[in-house]
Amino acid sequence: MNFENTEKGKKYLERVMKFMELNIYPLESEVIHFHEKNPRKIHPVIKELKGKAKSQGLWNLFLPLSFGDYSPGLTNVEYAVLAEQMGKVSWASSVFNCNAPDTGNMEVLAKYGSVEQKNTYLTPLMDGKIRSAFLMTEPDVASSDARNIQTSIIKDGNEYVINGRKWWSTNVRHPNCSFYIVMGKTDPEAESYGQQSMIIVPVDTPGANIIRDLPVLNHYDHPGCHCEVELSNVRVPEENIILGEGRGFEIAQGRLGPGRIHHTMRSIGVAQRAFDYLCKRANERTAFNRRFSEMGMIRNKVAHIFCEIQKCRQLTLLAADKIDRVGVKEAKDLIAAIKLSVIPSVANIVDDVMQVFGGMGVSNDVPLAEMYTHIRALRLADGPDDVHAYQLGRNLLRKAKEHPEYDVQYFN
Amino acid sequence: MNFENTEKGKKYLERVMKFMELNIYPLESEVIHFHEKNPRKIHPVIKELKGKAKSQGLWNLFLPLSFGDYSPGLTNVEYAVLAEQMGKVSWASSVFNCNAPDTGNMEVLAKYGSVEQKNTYLTPLMDGKIRSAFLMTEPDVASSDARNIQTSIIKDGNEYVINGRKWWSTNVRHPNCSFYIVMGKTDPEAESYGQQSMIIVPVDTPGANIIRDLPVLNHYDHPGCHCEVELSNVRVPEENIILGEGRGFEIAQGRLGPGRIHHTMRSIGVAQRAFDYLCKRANERTAFNRRFSEMGMIRNKVAHIFCEIQKCRQLTLLAADKIDRVGVKEAKDLIAAIKLSVIPSVANIVDDVMQVFGGMGVSNDVPLAEMYTHIRALRLADGPDDVHAYQLGRNLLRKAKEHPEYDVQYFN
Amino acid sequence: MNFENTEKGKKYLERVMKFMELNIYPLESEVIHFHEKNPRKIHPVIKELKGKAKSQGLWNLFLPLSFGDYSPGLTNVEYAVLAEQMGKVSWASSVFNCNAPDTGNMEVLAKYGSVEQKNTYLTPLMDGKIRSAFLMTEPDVASSDARNIQTSIIKDGNEYVINGRKWWSTNVRHPNCSFYIVMGKTDPEAESYGQQSMIIVPVDTPGANIIRDLPVLNHYDHPGCHCEVELSNVRVPEENIILGEGRGFEIAQGRLGPGRIHHTMRSIGVAQRAFDYLCKRANERTAFNRRFSEMGMIRNKVAHIFCEIQKCRQLTLLAADKIDRVGVKEAKDLIAAIKLSVIPSVANIVDDVMQVFGGMGVSNDVPLAEMYTHIRALRLADGPDDVHAYQLGRNLLRKAKEHPEYDVQYFN
């Protein structure tokens, strides 16, 4: 065991931190306030910064070694450390072409896409020229069980006809959003894990309509937004199916692991930055004639938050390392674990820090409220915590039954 | 970064696990019940098992590489993994000569002892022929601030005269306990960190009297016990002082780090074993016509406990790794962190598991109540959690002031 | 002791519930969505409903018996039960003329106002013809310690000149907002509790400028809003001072008690309504082939939330009863207690329910996100929890020292 970053990892970390220090932090609030006031536009500096990041090779770093030629060559662990930094500012990861859901879509296309799909969709996505969305969750069913997805994808000649209603489709409002990957049923009669397929739908396909924007705790996450989308007799060519009919569940599974690592590490970046705000506040603010930094309650909070961040980070790195060493499938328990055990902790941390800031904390004078909102949504993003806990518990109990570490005994 | 155990570490782990499987688990309850009924005796098999462990080289493994010739050659991280296993049975670590407080005393003597002190005390201790105690905490002062220690150690000719009252002195009742290391003031006029010294007191020195045994939640931890000890005009030769007058604080600091790693990792062993009991119970027990393993509440508990154990283990290994790489002093924050953040978690885990066992859980039909008692004491063992949190918070805020990672900004 | 509502209380409760059922619930979402889209307007139905409530005598019920002629005749306990109902819909209490901060301002004027102040400000406020704001908190100081308030109120001839900056001034954007009560220092040299005064400032007084609206977790609470207000050489006649110079602290204290009861009981209404949503969801929703209502985790949540709501309600009623029986001053500890112990619980309850609703929970398809935002702000509203805990702890320890219930003994 060795908890030190690799030399390569350290160098990338230094470069990403430098980039953020020079280019991102100084513009942090300007970009956020711009998008609040201009919900449908991209701040002009973003394009410029993307060019700069790309030219420095800080681009698509999320694609790990297993992606061969597509990968800039980092392990999941090495990238995780960078994701933490990118997570510190809400719009930073997009500058590095490392933002969800585009990252997941790139993974899917790089792994499972046809040559033509790669040329048409993956290449410009990897170039940062277009954006994309992933249409999975539906309003009327518990989509945490992907088998419930009701959208139909019916073969009709050499086309597929898609009908359904999706929501929480992130990025759909993005001015550069170019296509959706849609999950739906091609064969309702197949066995339950073989009913679903994934298919590419260009945004301007007739019948694919944005119904409304959905707020998370009153926040609309402009410019990409989370939207409700109606798919009404949407027709796409049969070549748009990914990997083939009935492979949707399989693709969804593979998509989950690294994406979970990414957003969990970004969450840890959020927590770490909230911690930095906490320390700044504590070292500056005075009440009842004492500096916050001298108060027992504040010191206690600082200490406990520090500990919890360390624990969350180490657990997430452990999961990333397991993916690197034995693959997503074997790392399943740990991937569930970080969902359960990191995201809610980060939500609590940000909430605690907000409280120390008093009224300022819940306002938009500090990024804490935006952070909180984002993390709160993540507790639901790919299924509520409790669903993951339920399944993880079931799996662990099954394993314990089959392979008890020791046969523990009752004494009497 | 690399979260896989070293080859060497793996081999030792396998051997320790095998040893426990063959020799410890089968006798677990017998030894525990023996000591309940024979508080002043050692179960005869202990001696035999110590011989076996020693002959297999599973002996004094806690002394890390930095101890040179004294060390069997493991890093703190490698040993930590073994300590987890040893922690699974309350009396197991003594079989490997790896039990507190003897381990801490061996460290002190190996690092700071004179040649004569090493010959007289360290050698037989490392051989497992004698046991020892560490007399620090006092009943009338908050001993978590070591500067409060009141026991006086006064030079008189070529002797020191010791007066004071200690409590929570572990191992004092052990039939083989041969000497105490006593902390006390040699110079009340010195600056506060230079007043304390450590001195060796053989158990049969006149004036050193055991006053009473102290229970932890009604449990007396036989045969070693935690005792109150009166030191009344206790005279020892001046050579018994360790390292010199006024060095007590320094020695105490050095003693803390690895010891904390050990008992924290053993605690994780406790948590893991409680988890094993939980799984066993859940897979066997039925209520209201359903197996526990199928109940949502149970699965949820299993999942969350699994996550928390992973987090606790990774944090502790991180601290151990930091000690290995940069030393105890630099690892101070993480060493405080594991006190705060692991021990209370383990206490909660064991408590949760007890609850699932119903009445059996709090009885002595399973080792859970004993585990809980032990872990509950650890929350106080070298200072209550809150004291460590207070100091850690203070240190972190100071660091943040001097070296803020980024100068976070208010937006307005 | 008797935990049953009075006959009078029961009748009022029935009438308020009926009124809400007929008039408020059917319009709940329409009014909320109207204000989102028309931030500066009042929904036309509000005026009509106010007339209806007034004509039914469901008006100003918050003014308890101690207010003599001004009071419609309920005790604090009897009103508290009604406040719970009104709290169930965010805009309901204004229909009954029972919304903060107008209620507090009415109390202040009824208790301490001059005849002229009553005629000019209290009467139209009680008639529901105008609205008002309370300008206390300031951006640059910890206003939870009212002694820190920096705004200056300087006598100049027969006028007062006011300079300062306030924020979190609720209602300032309300189209009918007619005057502010401003807290500030008339005498910085007086002893600390005698420096502050309260003064009435009509909204159109030159120099009183709204700087910006403040969001709470991205939410602007239209149409009243929470604003930042600049007071720059604002001149008002000397008669506008309330009660006299240096009485500000005293008035602030008196204002706190009943207002705390009101918003705490409304919070319990929020919790109860969240609970109703939880039950509805649980009884309707299915996942993994089971109805939520049959899942252990859901049942557990339902049970624990039920218990916590009961506890919170009983504690708040106890505080209200103590105010009724012995007055605000004697009830101080309990008034602090409900701040500490009810509001955070309600926040957790709403958060738990949101989670059960998945994506819908954080959207605006149910009122949960709005509820959460409102309750989150209340954790800060008249000082963060921790400040109240600190002071309550100090008071209780002082009392325990002076009048220990029993002189508990150490056994050894």
Next chain:
Amino acid sequence: MNFENTEKGKKYLERVMKFMELNIYPLESEVIHFHEKNPRKIHPVIKELKGKAKSQGLWNLFLPLSFGDYSPGLTNVEYAVLAEQMGKVSWASSVFNCNAPDTGNMEVLAKYGSVEQKNTYLTPLMDGKIRSAFLMTEPDVASSDARNIQTSIIKDGNEYVINGRKWWSTNVRHPNCSFYIVMGKTDPEAESYGQQSMIIVPVDTPGANIIRDLPVLNHYDHPGCHCEVELSNVRVPEENIILGEGRGFEIAQGRLGPGRIHHTMRSIGVAQRAFDYLCKRANERTAFNRRFSEMGMIRNKVAHIFCEIQKCRQLTLLAADKIDRVGVKEAKDLIAAIKLSVIPSVANIVDDVMQVFGGMGVSNDVPLAEMYTHIRALRLADGPDDVHAYQLGRNLLRKAKEHPEYDVQYFN
């Protein structure tokens, strides 16, 4: 509503408090230490104090008005307030003849006993001349579901023959224990709630053997103890059946409510006393040059514990009041609520206070460890928390479905 005690209740409270001040507190530790060292004896002063309490009319106060002639005339609420006081010292309630399980047995016999059963068992029990036990829980089944009870009670001529194994039978070791009430199956073929019966077994009946004493967290609760009891062909006359065959479940239900009020209120007495210890400690102890009472963390703890005790007390009184007004059956939800929501809180409170006492807290120099142990057992005593939460959640969801308070709506 009226939260003030009745005049009658106040007078009894004053008398009980006075009695405890004069007679119980001064002997608290002496009696506890006596029983530790003399597990099979009763401290001689107990008998004397019982006489004194009886002569003062502080006797059997737990029997509420509904028991007619047997009742000394208090309501459940009035007695609850007294039970809190009695709970402050572990052995106090027995002095007032108000200790479990005798109280429950008296209720059963007073309500359901035949004239002969009353003469033989109830009269001496109410006189405090004998003690009794209640044999319900069994080691091999989840007894929280009473239908699982396996002990058989078979009619044979004019006798019943009992076979089974019970555990956690409290009081069985008491020197004056005279009879057991045993729950078991008379008819395994009946519908599930009609299989069980209760029967009286005199302690010296052949075949009723105490197998062993069971510790709770290492504590044996002398002199009454919790025991495992084997019933092997135990024969008793048919008149010993209570109420008739198949009525066991019904009797068990009726027994639960008031008993739950009693032990919950005693628990609140425990919490209140722990709070008194906390205040004493905080006002006396110094660390790092500051008195505990000046530390933010301590004040915070004091404040939060105060709040939680108030909440727990009010909830319990609410449940007692509901029993008084509408009976046990209608109060079922609240009786479950206090199990869930009070006992675990009290356990946490005592644990927090122990921690503030450092090593002394877990020792027997203060009664905190004994208190903790007792409360920990109560979390399991008549079924684990989770079982009650599960059932309460189920009931509440069913009610919400049948009678929703309002038909809450989704907005979209």
